[in-house]
Amino acid sequence: MRVFVTGASGWIGSAAVDELLARGHEVVGAARSDASAARLERQGATVRRTDLDDLDGLRAGALEADAVIHLANKHDWSNPAESARAERAAVETFTAALAGSGKPFLLAAGVAGLAQGRPSTEADRTDARGPQAPRGGTENLALDAVPQVASVSLRFAPTVHGEGDHGFIAEIARAARERGFAGYIGDGTNEWAAVHRSDAGRAVALGLDGAPAGTALHVVAERGVSTRSIAEAIGRGLGVPVRSVAAEDAERAFGWISRFWGLDMRAESADTHRLLGWTPTGPTLRDDLEAGRYTR
Incomplete structure (x- = not known):
């Protein structure tokens, strides 16, 4: 076509x-x-x-x-x-x-x-x-x-990740560099699909x-990765502390990305996998974070 x-x-x-x-x-x-x-x-x-x-x-x-x-x-x-x-x-x-x-x-x-x-x-x-x-x-x-x-x-x-990504996770990492700490909102148990x-x-x-x-x-590919675990991986990569940020302070800590960082965005995809015969084979978000894709 x-x-x-x-x-x-x-x-x-x-x-x-x-x-x-x-x-x-x-x-x-x-x-x-x-x-x-x-x-x-x-x-x-x-x-x-x-x-x-x-x-x-x-x-x-x-x-x-x-x-x-x-x-x-x-x-x-x-x-x-x-x-x-x-x-x-x-x-x-x-x-x-x-x-x-x-x-x-x-x-x-x-x-x-x-x-x-x-x-x-x-x-x-x-x-x-x-x-x-x-x-x-x-x-x-x-x-x-x-x-x-x-x-x-x-x-x-919400995160389509990999080498060269300049999207949401890159923005969270940028905020961590600028402010000297890697943060999550509240208890950080909200999750993002990836x-x-x-x-x-x-x-x-x-x-x-x-x-x-x-x-x-x-x-x-992944139904959900907690924002706290994402922040912890960024903190390790940058060598900065990790901390919780109250919801009312989120915009000051993260900028515009704060409107998404506190959301729970888990998603199933089994029906899509079956319909398309699609089996994800790429690195996980944790793999990319631990490899320093966002913190080098």
């Missing part, structure tokens, strides 16, 4: 592009910079110069492809409303372009907020709806469009080939 991928040069996207190409797909990657375009060309992908604000470019990419995988997001934590607006507009553009075509549409989502007091499952549905919701409510927007649009939700673990980047990229490609319309996939 000819697959149009947004976020193709990003952390997860670049791993997914390698997997898609290895499975014989032709990849057209969205790129907004010369550096991103060059990286995609080195991987063997075709480049379309566009970004999330270029709705005409996104529409054309979808119409010219056999499938769309939407992984891009502005991730502007200083202006989450703008990130949500751009995400909503992009997904509205894709669903309109793909309606009635039967072309697969896979979009990035997450496991946060799906369940309270238990690990979330693939059967859970988010309450996030409408333009003002997190991610612009796009998971429900896409799944509600089935069967007119062959939508599949890719719910990634998946290695290589396994995430493979799951995306398998999802394109094997997930029916309307499916929510949990791209999760």
